[in-house]
Amino acid sequence: MPGRTRTTKKLAQRIDLNYFKRLYPFPRWRRILSIGLTGIAVLWLGWEGLAGKQRPYNAGPLAYSHALLTNHCERCHASESAFGKKVTDQACLACHDGPEHQAQQMFTPVCTDCHVEHQGSFRLAFTKDQSCTQCHSDLKTKNGKTTFAASISSFDSGHPEFAVLRSGARDPGTIRFGHQVHLKKDLRGPRGVVQLKCADCHVRTGSPSGGMAPIDFQKHCAECHPLDFDQRFSEPVPHKKPEIVMDFVVQKFTQYIAAHPQEVHMADPADPRILRPPLPPARDAAEWISRRVSDTQQLLWRKTCKECHTLNVREGAALPEVAPAAIKTRWFTNAWFDHESHQMLVCTECHGRASTSKETSDVLLPGIQTCQQCHRSGREAAEARCFECHVYHDWTKEKKIDGKALIKQLAANRP
16 A cells, blocks of 8 residues: 655645744753842942952953952053053062063063963962063073073974083083982992992082072081091091181190190101101100191191192191082073972882992083973873073163052952
């Protein structure tokens, strides 16, 4: 039996041509809510505006350093613009000096180009790389010269090797020191065999700069390298300038012979430390003291002090000159490094050459490839944006700011 045949005309006759005039439940409630909620929002904004409250018009939370200004928009938004008031550099300079980055820079961006507010509670110094690469991806200067890399787009793209390693610099320190001999196994100390670790001498300061505390002779060296000078005394000479050392020595022997006058008439045995033969008894206390001081000078200047220091003896001078230690405390002059945030690492992961270094002049800094293993692009990586190591403003040229705000003003109108 053949099926029923329906023509287009018959099918069209079944369609209600007024269907679009009817309002079904879902569209009806959508229209009611749209109009109703919009009306409520407008009424709320008007009410808050009449009450003088600014919270509804806030563009977002402020950074930690500006949180106190949340209800004081006029502190920053002080210049008229087409849509309300904008933030100008003058508003920022009322609290921050913000010295320029480099005298040869081609232009100076406005503060808000790099420091974008109302993005949440974070540090405003966490700027985007674009703020830096707008110049450093194609670096140009006013005089057409630059000592820095001219094309850097990110830390793992175009960033050159660290300058101190790229230039083949040497450690300027004058102290004779080799890491290898101090890190070797079965090292003999005054209390037996020891195994030194990097942290025994290199101690983090915990300061914001993240540096290491200076090496101190009394704290780090004296236990294994005592400055003993005579068996009559348990107290070593002070680790100070030669003038102070000799004053100390003369005072000690003067006090000693005054308490033991009988030793003036005793013969002096040989001193194998300085290869001095035996001597007949001294004629008086002054000669006895002079001999002891002379022996101590031979021991200190030719053996003990010379073990680590460079001594310059000028003709006719009574005492030698000790070359300044010149121990470098900061290697990255254009960047910052924080040891605190890297303390989970084994020291030799970055300073791998330390265990084989024999010369003071060896520079034991890690190369850029070591850093890029962790600091790279991607979510599962350590921060690698420019601000992590570099700063824009030259804070050595910061000017003093005379504050104008009052506590009662900032604390007023709290929510």
